[in-house]
Amino acid sequence: MDNENDPTGSGQRRRPRPDVTAIGNRRLKPATLMMGHGYDPALSEGALKPPIFLTSTFVFESAAAGKRHFEGVTGKRPGGAEGLVYSRFNGPNQEILEDRLAVWEDAEDALSFSSGMSAIATLLLTFCAPGDMIVHSGPLYAATETLIGRILGKFGIGWIDFPAGATEEEIAAVMEAARARGRVALIYLESPANPTNALVDVEAVRAARDRLLPEGDRPPIAIDNTFLGPLWQQPLAHGADLSVYSLTKYAGGHSDLVAGAVVGRESLITPVRMMRNTLGTITDPNTAWMLLRSLETLELRMTRAGENAARVCAFLADHPKVERVVYLGFLAAGSRQADIYARHCSGAGSTFSLYLKGGEREAFAFLDSLTIAKLAVSLGGTETLASAPAAMTHLSVPDARKAALGISDNLVRISIGVEDPDDLVADFAQALEAV
Ligand code: PLP
Secondary structure, three states, X not given: OHHHHOOOOOOOOOOOOOOOOEEOOEEOOHHHHOOOOOOOHHHHOOOOOOOOOOOOEOXXXXXXXXXXXXXXXXXXXXXXXXXXXXXXXXXXXXXXXXXXXXXXXXXXXXXXXXXXXXXXXXXXXXXXOOOOEEEEEEOOOHHHHHHHHHHHHHHOOEEEEEEOOOOHHHHHHHHHHHHOOOOEEEEEEEXXXXXXXXXXXHHHHHHHHHHHOOOOOOOOEEEEXXXXXXXXXXXXXXXXXEEEEEOOOXXXXXXXXXXXXXXXXXXXXXHHHHHHHHHOOOOOHHHHHHHHHHHHOHHHHHHHHHHHHHHHHHHHHOOOOEEEEEOHHHOOOOOHHHHHHHHHEOOOOOEEEEEEOOOHHHHHHHHHHOOOOEEOOXXXXXXXXXXXXXXXXXOOOOHHHHHHHOOOOOEEEEEOOOOOHHHHHHHHXXXXXXX
């Protein structure tokens, strides 16, 4: 083992081999880089796959090295930790995962978290202070709305929202209203929005911010990219500064883990990392390892799920027991949503809303008759899931807000997986028969 790490007998550990990210002028694609980027087998006994590093702390080479590490961790020296220090700050599995997550959005840096919500909470706590305002698109995932509206509100942080799909003028007017109440600390978007699938015009948000606010006083634009990212939407390329993920969904992709991420420019990631170091919201090594495995098949899984969803939606849209299907692949030509889709998205995803003719009775009869699709909340897994938001995830939402968001009793939310598409169509067909 010693000879392996010290092949020249020089007393020096073998240095990591430089990562190959291009062949000549050809930049390697994310699907290729997911197999090895950020990991050198030579540092782990030649293991093809990274071991899971179950350790709470890391041994320093010397006292001076330990001091230098802590200067980086505490921000006394820019650039963060140069090595591994303590597992609340970083670890090999998480670092490899973060390198690979950054690849998908061509980002400078990425951070992994214990859940999508801990990523969002850490982000908000990093940028917001008492008296500040958050400008956000609406609707947001329910727990994010709770965090901003009810929890941060207790600490004197205000918020104001604009509807997803708003124009640059409408967004600018909301920003002006926010500025009248305090410093705008963060612009927070979710697109497509959960549960409406409404898209936000990131380019318009950026234009409104840059027009209204002088350079140096511009809040970061963060966007929850859980529903289409990273394959079908890369918001950093359209003007967002930070991309946020529940990795629990498509990135994890097997409904067997909970995790989150924030991806973006290093200068913005660094303060978020400091906050994560303090709070301990980093993902654990085992989950990070599972995510490395997930990312190897991300493009395959998402591509298949997207194709399956197109197939299933085409079948459902024509069915006599179906009122309508709200799916990004069906946006009305010439509409504002279709325009945003054309500029920002490269695929319609596999999560959509099915409105049955009738009400709760019909929705429940349909759900109870499904055999392949499982009756469960969440999305983005290999298996198809279906649920009734009005009776489940959004049960506690006030009726008026439910009506405004289109969360009616006849709504079924569906996330299509990677099963055989004909089998899925057969399952939906027989469940509709039973209604
Ligand atoms: N963002 C969106 C759009 C979500 O749908 C979810 C969960 O459903 C989250 C964030 C929260 O993620 P997690 O459950 O991993 O904390």
